[in-house]
């Protein structure tokens with residue numbers, strides 16, 4: 001049988017479906033007055049340690065919640081459980097050897113287990129990966145990137161998508177600076193090349209450096225979100 | 230590997246728009262700033278399209294270079310690398326005009342003869 005080909009114009013964004021779900025998540029967060037941080041990093045940048053210290057310091061000032069999406073291990077959730085904050089773990093699809101990011105639908109699946117109206121700030125710990133999470137909005141107010149100085153200076157140039165999408169960069173493991181061959185000025189130059197003037201806080205979970213500053217950043221943002229509501 | 234998720238979404242979009250017809254070609258536009266690796270996308274596409282109406286379709290990926298307009302002097306520049314800098318005045322305050330595309334532009338569908346010409 002003779003067949004002919006026809007062309008059909010589609011013009012549909014590959015991420016449109018995800019973006020629509022992210023928007024719906026965002027609306028839920030806004031209605032509940034919950035400020036949402038999407039926390040991203042490469043594996044081993046010290047996200048969970050920072051999160052532990054944040055919960056430790058902030059739990060009497062701010063009602064925090066955690067949505068844990070790091071597939072590497074359930075250890076993260078276990079480490080955080082002792083703080084008795086609302087915490088839900090989203091297991092990303094194990095197909096193809098594990099997902100490399102959270103998408104809006106995965107986050108949505110975890111929301112019924114979180115009492116959003118009792119959470120001032122929700123921290124979403126994304127999968128440790130410098131490429132994939134950047135593409136997928138989940139309904140967050142801000143993207144905070146944890147970057148360890150052990151990763152070298154040039155990552156902003158190699159992973160511009162991620163660095164460009166960050167609203168704040170926590171330059172972490174600063175206690176190791178004197179032991180490393182890491183050129184901080186050069187790193188900051190690359191960072192500014194990709195995301196000019198992006199906010200940055202120098203942190204160390206070990207010495208406590210920068211944690212006050214980071215915690216007040218979070219507190220101020222959450223308070224502002226509540227005031228707008 | 231975000232190419233896998235992108236491929237899944239492309240298959241989903243194409244299948245929906247195909248309306249039961251077989252898809253022979255998918256035209257996809259990908260901005261340079263999206264950091265999509267074409268070979269990884271092609272591989273992922275082959276993997277996830279199996280058993281769908283999109284199986285055996287050709288994935289036609291067009292890469293769109295990054296370009297922007299300078300907010301200071303108004304000049305248009307092609308942007309090859311970071312920092313994104315105006316080629317005319319060297320300014321860094323650039324509004325991107327292309328390079329962030331990521332969409333299915335069109336499909337080529339197989340149609341039975343009696344269905345054509347309508």
Ligand SMILES: [Zn+2]
Pocket residue numbers: 299300301302303304315316317318319320
């Ligand atoms: Zn200019």
